Amino acid sequence: MSAQQKNTLNLRDKLMISSGTFSAFFIRQGVGVLAIPYYQMTLAVDPFLLAAAMMIPMLLASLLGPWVGQFSDTYQQKYGHRRPFIVFGALITAICYGAIWQVPVGWQGDNQILYFIFAYSLFCLAAEFFLIPYTCLVYEATENSQERVNLLALNSIVGKVCSLVYQWAFPLAQMSIFGSLFMGIKWVGWGIAIIFIALAGMLPAFWQQSTHATRSEYVPASRPPRDLIKNLDLVLANPAFVLLLLITFSQFFISVFAASMDYYLIVYYMQTGDLTEGAYWKGILSTAYAGFGLLAVPLILKLVASCGRLNGFVIVYVITAVGGAVKWFVFTPGAEYWLLLDAMLGCIVWASMAILLHSLVADTAANRTMHATNLNGVYVSVHNIVTQICMSGAMLISGFTLNQIGFDAQLAGQQNVSTISAMRVILSIGTVLSALLAIFAIFRLKNHQNLIETAAIT
Template identity: 25%
Template sequence: MTQIELSANDNVLSGQDSVRGKVPLAQKTAYGTGTLVLNLLPASLGIFAFFLITAFGIDPVLAGLLSGLPRLFDAITDPIMGFITDNTKSRWGRRRPYIVIGAILSGTFFALMWQLNPEWSQDYTFWYFLLFSLAFTIGNTMYATPFVGLGYEITSDYNERTRLMAYAQVMGQIAWMIVPWFWVLIANPNLFESQAEGVQTLSLYVAGGCMILGLMPGLFCKGIDSDNIENRAEISFATLWSNLVGVGRSIIQTFKNKSFVRLCAATFLVFNGFQLVSSFSYFIIVFHMFDGDYGATGTWPAWFATLSALTTAVLVIPVVAWMANRWGKKNAFIIATFLSVGGYLLKWYGFNPDNPWMIFMPIPLMSFGIGGLFTLMLSMTADVCDLDELNNGMPRKEGTFGAIYWLMVKLGMALAMVLGGVVLKMVGFDAGAASQTVETMTNLRIVDIVIPASTALLAVVVMWRYDISEEKAHQIKQELVRRRGEI
């Protein structure tokens, strides 16, 4: 990329950008409700999937297929939807129509997907769930991909992008405060006669809430003026082949962007490391702290998850946003990641059988990992979209960048689900045993710390040479405005 010189009045323009780029609180809240939906649906899906085996009698191997096949389908639908939303022409903009339709479809198919009957045959249950799961994936892709793209274009101001993502991520953490208690609710015989009834009923509440909340960003958020977006491809059945070629071209261009590749790689490392051991805390609490006594374990795991989300929302995300505004986004990411490593190390002392309250000790530091990750990475991806327009011209590809970024997250999650079981087997964990050996729990506690700490440190190495600073982002924006005017 050629160097862009700052003009004499760029500092004045930067101040104007801060005012012009400020996102009203109502729009931030509407976008935040969408982020809540973006977290609530997959979080609920992860909880409910457990009951495919225990409540509906699906073989564990088939249950694994039902979890994995939609992720493979995502790999196809996400980039296609990104290309479609980037090139759409409508009176309501490039993103909002899909968000509205996608919210309705996501909620509808999510509810239908879980109206399973324990008396059905395994084959019927498998195909029923798979078909509605694929339909849900299409609806969710139609919602999530343009929603993420909309977030990248709501403001062009460097620091306001971080504030917007921080606000949205705080609201998104509400999902992680609520969902851990689904375990408790579904297993409560005073609420539901069976686990199956619990899943069926809760899925209706989740679906209804997500439909209502998911409509908010489509109705009340404002993206860039799409009338000024040039060089868009025509989307129709007649141009299907050229559109598929365009999808491939867009994907190649995103991966030629070195800054974006660094964001994807760092996200994959941090999130995959975190997800790989996410279930280990539950096992450590049950078998290390309470020696396999589920009654004594009670709601400690749910409180651990809920307080982690609460700490992320009220402490970590505001601090990370402050650090980003003061020291830059890359530096904020590095600091937050190092703090999370300190939190992982504290887990060795925090998971203490003699004092269960100490499990909350690592949470404030550990939460900087995921809390800092998505707040900063989503903001930096918006900056990368400006760089892409500078290098490749229009149309702007927020949808494609968002699709590829979240595809990396989903692939990391799928890989973590597979490797998590492998790691449990390697440390000698016996799922059928009432208690575990001291050696097994020691090994599990070690990998519970080493894996996320190692992947986090590797992510720091990856991000060390990320070079889109506030000054460079401002230079890029000024050159874009000079070329095509403000949009």
């Protein structure tokens, strides 16, 4: 079998591998989409406490990531070194996800938040044992950079399909067929856990058994040193990888913090405090993001073919900066249908993070200039730590900021004018600053092209 054949994935291979993206998506996005409208807006848990409760377990669990990554790099048995982690990680994570929504509604707020912290902590720990090995499996599925881009493009499409439905989770839980919102949350929570996290998450593990490749092609060629600190030093000494982490920071901290204001502006400014109507328009916005995001995937592939990944990335962030300026005018009362324009301008960057950023991380990890062994798990875990720190930090700062600018859920649509103005500034200006920082990092990355596996990236 030729090297080209071994590095080519057929459609069946790609579909089995990409099914894990359903699980990865709902692990990363499925808690916040229900926790904010349920724990905060319905059960009236303090926004700062909820943000802290979502940040600290995620952050602590991510610190376990390098050990999980190195363990999965070196783990060897007849079922392969990624497959057992993926199967048991998906199953246990699904059980923990369903448990998050079983909080007794009669408890006091302090007890409810303690329950959330306990259940969510178990969820975050279990998730590490799925997310890191699954991402490594995606990176290792082929050594061909273009084929990897195509696989990540399919993953992005799956992610956009998830985006079409996930924001409707809370409106679905509000339907009368469940009898009450509290029962609706339980049913929807377990539905997500079983279908999207457990079943979809375990499927990629069975791909190795039926693919044409042999097991030896998916285990490390040489066992990495067991000194985790030395491995971390090697990874963090790679300047190209550090710049990719800077792009990650710009998107998952600055941009996520800015975007955290859109739900509040829709509910408390555009819909004057009507949570049901606000959730509906938030669903419309997220659905539009997903729909336009699907259309953005072939555009990104076209940019890669014509301009290369780095130049294509710059174009993406220029569009994002323009979209950030437009947000100032879109998120105003009576402009609901203009939310579609926001989605059109903002969707491409998220698709690019799934396709361009991950392909660059994978190629950087595969490059042997900085190290001679397979350290994919360590690279993935470090990138995951930075992503988790950024996202949890963005949530924490968001909750703190809401308190500082005077937000009060009890005021409904009567929020102070200064509160609404601050939200609009954060949403618009924050998005623009995020794009500018990413563009700076991409231009610096061009100076380190030799540390990325693929030559044709300019």
